[in-house]
Amino acid sequence: MSINKFSFPTIIHFGAGARALVADHLKANGIRRPLIVTDKGLAPLPILADFRASLKGLEVETFAGVFGNPTKSQVDAGAAAARAHKADCVIGFGGGAALDVAKAVALMTTHDGDVLQYAWDHPQVLPITKALPYFIALPTTSGTGSEVGRSSVISHDETHVKKIIFNPVLLAKAVFADPELTLALPPHVTAATGMDALTHNVESYLSPAYHPLCDGIALEGARIAAHALEKAVKEPSNLQARSDMMMSSLMGAIAFQKDLGAVHSCAHALGTVMDMHHGLANGVMIDFVMRFNIPACGPKMAELARVCGAGSTPEDFVTWLAALKQRVGLPANLAPLGVTRSHIPALVDIAIVDTCHQTNPRPCTRADFEALFSAALQ
Numbered sequence: 536m537s538i539n540k541f542s543f544p545t546i547i548h549f550g551a552g553a554r555a556l557v558a559d560h561l562k563a564n565g566i567r568r569p570l571i572v573t574d575k576g577l578a579p580l581p582i583l584a585d586f587r588a589s590l591k592g593l594e595v596e597t598f599a600g601v602f603g604n605p606t607k608s609q610v611d612a613g614a615a616a617a618r619a620h621k622a623d624c625v626i627g628f629g630g631g632a633a634l635d636v637a638k639a640v641a642l643m644t645t646h647d648g649d650v651l652q653y654a655w656d657h658p659q660v661l662p663i664t665k666a667l668p669y670f671i672a673l674p675t676t677s678g679t680g681s682e683v684g685r686s687s688v689i690s691h692d693e694t695h696v697k698k699i700i701f702n703p704v705l706l707a708k709a710v711f712a713d714p715e716l717t718l719a720l721p722p723h724v725t726a727a728t729g730m731d732a733l734t735h736n737v738e739s740y741l742s743p744a745y746h747p748l749c750d751g752i753a754l755e756g757a758r759i760a761a762h763a764l765e766k767a768v769k770e771p772s773n774l775q776a777r778s779d780m781m782m783s784s785l786m787g788a789i790a791f792q793k794d795l796g797a798v799h800s801c802a803h804a805l806g807t808v809m810d811m812h813h814g815l816a817n818g819v820m821i822d823f824v825m826r827f828n829i830p831a832c833g834p835k836m837a838e839l840a841r842v843c844g845a846g847s848t849p850e851d852f853v854t855w856l857a858a859l860k861q862r863v864g865l866p867a868n869l870a871p872l873g874v875t876r877s878h879i880p881a882l883v884d885i886a887i888v889d890t891c892h893q894t895n896p897r898p899c900t901r902a903d904f905e906a907l908f909s910a911a912l913q
Contacts, residue, residue, distance in 0.1 A: 546709040553713040568594045570622035572637035573629045574601035596620040605636045614643035624669040631679025638687040638705045641667045654698035672707040675716045677780035678728025678814045680788020682710045695807045714777040726863035729764040730818030735787030738796040742894045749793035756786030761843035768863045794894035798824045804885035818865045822856040831897035869911045
């Protein structure tokens with residue numbers, strides 16, 4: 536498989552073996568002391584050791600303190616490691632959590648204060664005024680698309696409330712999207728992250744915001760995921776399916792600059808209250824929210840049904856989503872994940888103040904979120 540290079544929204548080297556290009560790229564840009572930011576799960580695996588060994592001629596250090604959803608304390612520890620190493624580059628190597636922490640580590644390497652004060656909605660938001668270390672990203676999952684994003688989502692350690700740091704300076708200088716890095720993902724992770732990618736494309740396309748460029752990307756991204764996800768789950772060594780899911784993930788993250796919708800508001804609430812994996816939360820909630828959305832965007836949902844091979848009507852699309860969840864091994868509803876009706880008030884409190892549903896095709900009230908979470912418990 537050839538490696539393709541394109542620049543949208545940043546330089547992307549896409550294809551099997553792209554990771555082998557990193558060392559020469561860094562040296563060509565004058566980098567000498569990179570810090571790899573990764574998660575605890577990847578740290579002991581050959582995939583990281585092999586990548587680190589490929590960075591010959593560079594003084595490399597690794598911070599492997601990322602786990603679960605990214606938090607302020609992880610960023611603080613990573614930034615301390617970067618300063619101690621005198622890092623001139625941060626390499627994000629991992630899934631969405633590791634990449635989000637890596638971006639924030641790059642920020643806090645050269646900036647003072649509390650990382651959460653750089654969130655766009657903080658009442659005393661701090662400005663980003665200094666240059667950041669050179670940042671590159673290597674995704675090892677196909678879901679968040681954080682590698683092509685200009686934002687970092689970081690949670691408060693105690694409350695688990697997610698805050699979004701958004702600034703163009705967080706965008707990676709280069710992305711090395713190598714589907715071989717995803718071959719060892721277990722089926723349940725492939726399924727959850729893949730549904731995350733699909734959700735990004737679907738919600739971006741259905742958002743009423745005006746952005747025809749993103750609409751085209753999102754529709755094609757949904758088509759690619761629809762035809763590759765189940766195969767990637769059931770045939771983990773299928774490099775074409777893995778490549779397709781990585782491309783769909785990239786496309787979804789590029790498209791959602793148009794904005795997202797109520798599936799993400801629900802998922803953010805589940806992440807805050809239940810500490811649930813973001814992709815899993817999106818995957819479980821998507822068909823419930825799409826059914827709710829039918830009255831507001833029937834024609835566009837029918838188009839999604841067509842490109843995904845689901846049929847020709849909005850109802851066909853929702854039915855297909857529910858069946859896809861089952862085929863890739865995700866639970867049909869929230870009950871098996873420990874969510875009970877006693878959690879609904881707290882979930883609604885978070886979802887209603889989340890900004891994503893402001894661009895949902897159908898407006899959502901507190902009563903609507905109560906109904907959505909209730910439906911997802913039946």
